[in-house]
Amino acid sequence: MFANLSDRLTETFRNLRGKGRLSEADIDGTIREIRRALLDADVAVPVVRTFTSNIRERALGAEVSGALNPGQQVVKIVNEELIGILGGETRAMRFSKTGPTVIMLAGLQGAGKTTLAGKLAHHLKQQGHTPLLVAADLQRPNAVTQLKVVGERAGVPVFAPEAGVTREDERPRGNPVKVAKKGLKEAEQRQHSVVIIDTAGRLGIDQELMRQAADIRKATDPDEVLFVIDAMIGQDAVATATAFQEGVDFTGVVLTKLDGDARGGAALSVAEVTGRPIMFASTGEKLDDFEVFHPDRMASRILDMGDILTLIEQAERTFDQAEAERMAEKVSKGEDFTLADFLSQMQQLKNMGSMKKMLTMLPGMGQIRDQIENFDERELVRTEAIIQSMTPLERENPKVLNGSRRARIAKGSGMQVSDINSLIKRFEQAQQMMRAMSRSGGMPQMPGAGGGPGAFGGLPGGKKSKGKQAPQRKVKGKSGNPAKRAQQEADARNRAASAPAASQGSAFGLGQRPPQDVDRDALNADLSKYLGR
């Protein structure tokens, strides 16, 4: 039902196999699908219109009709174009040469400005700056209090000479423009290197508040005016962004609530309509859930193409660091993977949230979507119960499991002996897999690497699908997923150019001196390849 663009395009092109070239009608069908995907991702209608017409031009060219798999070729083009718009103008924050750097935040109510102010302050503080937060939101009840709390958490001083509105029926007192000015003076006196001004949230059509924001801008002459926008916003993104561009002429965009599951087409709309770069992304409720914007990931996300990097990061966030390192060490040393390890991994897995959700984040999962839909999350609980009904000895060494032990475990976990048998059997196979992995010296030489989506496509299906599996693709080193393939190709080029950096990242990360300054992208590209892409 929620087939992603990649799957849908592949479907569109399925009927075209054998035809020498693409007809106008074929392209129309493709464009329709792309349009639909973009609209579902909340990309603004006018942006979709210009975007699809660009795609149409490129799709009519030779690079598509000549390709072996035109569907994926089109996705590749779309992805490239998206990255082009989203990342066309990435730049770092501008810092003032003399005196404190002034950063002003503006945006709609509820976009997350105050929270972001704290995160930005925290981020800058970690970079060695000495930020000062200025509470110029005197409109929203208790906004000043919230900023104080946020500042305290970030360990950054907050300049709040006015208490703002603390009661719902109070009229806003104090002048935010004056507060901003005073804040600037305060920062100069106390020699803060950065001033972050939190302003009141306003609707794009609220002339009065917009003028106030413009006045603050005039009075403080900020080095950066950041427009804070919620990733969940729909078609209104264009109207809002235009209003703010006219009102405060922002210099950069921050996308918030990216940890949600909105596809975030607004990012594309804002970047395209205003031409301002998206600089940061806010991805959670904690202070350090703040990162530099990644155009490539955003492109995959808008196209709903699965995002292995996000998955890894999510895993990294929820997984216990020490435990993960212990596991990795174990595998690399060739020690056996035990049921106890299995249990601990599974429990961490549960922390990551819905299994189905996670699986759909993996690219190429379209083929087994039905299976995922049918997957019973309680399976986790049952398996956990079985392992928890075992003694430590049994967990370490499943070979001791004789009939009576199995019967006891079945009783203890409320399962059947046959369930335990099948778990043990599957576990032993997984164990073999792990052993094979450590023997081959880590992941790079893994059997089946480069199997592409076929690797997961080879998952056993339900009874119906048994035996009807499509033959696995055997193209070595080439992913079926064009985005990933592009990444691989880029990676290959990269590696030619910067071999040392890549090899550091590739070596499983163990038993080596920790790379000091590994290029994150090269590393990610490398990693994703080993993950079967």
Added chain:
Amino acid sequence: MPVDISWIPGDSDLLVTIVAGLVVIGGVGAALLGRSRKAPPREAPPRRDDAAAAAATTVEEAPEEALEEAAPAVETPEAVDHRFGRLRRRVGTTFGQSLLAIFRRGSLSQDDWDELEETLLMADVGAAATDELLADLKARLKADPDGDPRALLRAALLDVVDPSLDRSLALGAPGDGELHSAVVVGVNGVGKTTTVGKLARVLVAEDRSVVLGAADTFRAAAADQLETWGARVGVPVVRAYVDGADPASVAYEAADRARTDAAEVLLVDTAGRLQNKQGLMDELGKIVRVVSKVSPPKEVLLVLDATTGQNGLTQARVFGQVAPLTGIVLTKLDGTAKGGIVLAVQRELGVPVKFVGLGEGADDLAPFDPAGFVDSLLGD
């Protein structure tokens, strides 16, 4: 996954495969990233679920005296018709007029259809709902070629909005002596606390005794904000005075207080949470369960921001799985956003909009009137 795992037999093997695979992803990912980041010091971040134990004992109630002196005369909310008139004026000028312009041209050409489609899409109606609406309109035009396209579109829109749905708050009749509870849920920054405050006003105006539960223990100053609303209409607010208290515990205290006070309505404000955060959704489930011990929630209201795009549907779907939704409050409709997501949500999930938020004023919460809404879309 890096490994060819097709050899694994059996039906429920997905799990083992995944666990094994994630050992690899998680382990390698964490190891690599951890290293490249030089294993950042994981100082315990402020977690919501942590301080639970401390909370149970520290939940206190808003001081009675303060309330009494602050309790003002209850203001009568603005008349419903009047409010909707304002909504109509606001919405009608944008969405409706472009539709009107199309229909004035008489018979519809392909370009007109395209324009119509874009107009619907730009209002966040969503691609699927738009397709359906247009197909519906085409069918109606076919059946009645001489019909007024405008009247037909109005009928089509009205069919989606479905005026026959019950949009009143199912909180019993005033003075029936029973405790009815309502929980307000939604993602971050949509205006839940404000909505609870405004709802309390409406209920107080109906002469009902209300208790508010500030179960948003996460956002800084959220409880203060609710207390401000409560004090204004003389409604007790049950809150925790520590940050990060267990929200379920606050909710229970509030329910308990409502029961002892023999209040008629309990309104529970919850923290904003993104629907894909499993832990937080579980927490919400717990709040609802705990409130149910005293009085099963008659209303679970999802607050949706009018600027929300297609993710609004997902929000409604996922929140509905945790706490079956009984209605939607559409806020921030006073901006340039048109709130078309309402059509999509109702079409897909059958959850009706019960209230709309039209601004920052205390009385800017209006009951949703389908006919008026559709008329306003058409520019009446």
